[in-house]
Amino acid sequence: MRLEKCWFCSSTIYPGHGIQFVRNDAKIFRFCRSKCHKNFKMKRNPRKVKWTKAYRRLHGKDMTQDSTFEFERKRNKPERYDRNLAENTLKAIKKIDKVRVDREARHHAMRMKGKKAMERKEAAKELEQSIHMVKAPAALQQEASLTLPKIKVKVSQEQSQENRMEE
Amino acid sequence: MAASSASKLFRAGRSLLGGLKDPNGSIGMSKDLPRSYLFSQQQRTFIQMRTNLKVVDNSGAKRVMCIQALKGKRGARLGDMIVASVKEAQPGGKVKKGQVVYGVVVRAAMQRGRSDGSEIKFDDNAVVLVNKQGEPIGTRVFGPVPHELRKKKHVKILSLAEHIA
Numbered sequence: 090m091r092l093e094k095c096w097f098c099s100s101t102i103y104p105g106h107g108i109q110f111v112r113n114d115a116k117i118f119r120f121c122r123s124k125c126h127k128n129f130k131m132k133r134n135p136r137k138v139k140w141t142k143a144y145r146r147l148h149g150k151d152m153t154q155d156s157t158f159e160f161e162r163k164r165n166k167p168e169r170y171d172r173n174l175a176e177n178t179l180k181a182i183k184k185i186d187k188v189r190v191d192r193e194a195r196h197h198a199m200r201m202k203g204k205k206a207m208e209r210k211e212a213a214k215e216l217e218q219s220i221h222m223v224k225a226p227a228a229l230q231q232e233a234s235l236t237l238p239k240i241k242v243k244v245s246q247e248q249s250q251e252n253r254m255e256e
Numbered sequence: 257m258a259a260s261s262a263s264k265l266f267r268a269g270r271s272l273l274g275g276l277k278d279p280n281g282s283i284g285m286s287k288d289l290p291r292s293y294l295f296s297q298q299q300r301t302f303i304q305m306r307t308n309l310k311v312v313d314n315s316g317a318k319r320v321m322c323i324q325a326l327k328g329k330r331g332a333r334l335g336d337m338i339v340a341s342v343k344e345a346q347p348g349g350k351v352k353k354g355q356v357v358y359g360v361v362v363r364a365a366m367q368r369g370r371s372d373g374s375e376i377k378f379d380d381n382a383v384v385l386v387n388k389q390g391e392p393i394g395t396r397v398f399g400p401v402p403h404e405l406r407k408k409k410h411v412k413i414l415s416l417a418e419h420i421a
Contacts, residue, residue, distance in 0.1 A: 090372070105373030111363075113379045115400040115419040 097125035097135050099142035152196045157189040300366040302331025309383040313394030316349010317342045334364040335404040359383035362401045
């Protein structure tokens, strides 16, 4: 039994799933489900299809180089069964998975780092510039409580802007 | 026209009986969906009478048309033996045009289930010409072959093959 990788989306194919397609040049394409198979038949390039691992790795959304990936190489020599070795391997798999998941989470956090600050800045800018879409500038002028101190100054500017627009 | 559409429906009906996947044959699809879908929604069926197959050995034949599938009510699949008539042959080969020969299907576009639950399918329909005992007439086989042939006792073909899928 061997766990293969889907050619299109790079997910693991467990036994009993998927279709193998053998091309006449003897290249074997394995697919995990019909979604990937149909995309392949449509001749789509997995590097351009957003939800595949190939795209994510190419565009830096997921980790590309890491030492935890070295443990998952394809080995063609079967190992003689040794109970201790099997036990240790199982324990190691669990630990390596945990390490890899942690590293991926850190990579994701690094990617999303400046997001909160940027969101706040954008929101403030939107408030400044487009408050006239929500409340009319005349209303803002009358009710002093409704305006932020900054905007009180800006209202006159926007009125002149409106006059320009009316022209 | 009526005959061809009738045979198409017949084949679709056969595939329904065969319990294959989605019963929407290519007939219904062509009306609703765009042209590109016709490529992906092709129903791959059995190898039956009048099926053209490619010959992938050096016996001299190029194209062969199936006359009879020797096993299976609905048609031959990957690894089965068929009776065929040679439609196109190379001038100096062991078989001539119009000759009736036996063949073993080594590549089929219809997927075949494997014992581990996965399915395998090839790009085209190809056959290797054999004699009645199952021994190949030619001395070389081109292209990949499946290892379903081992179970069907076509070991000679496997030994001649250049790639076993």
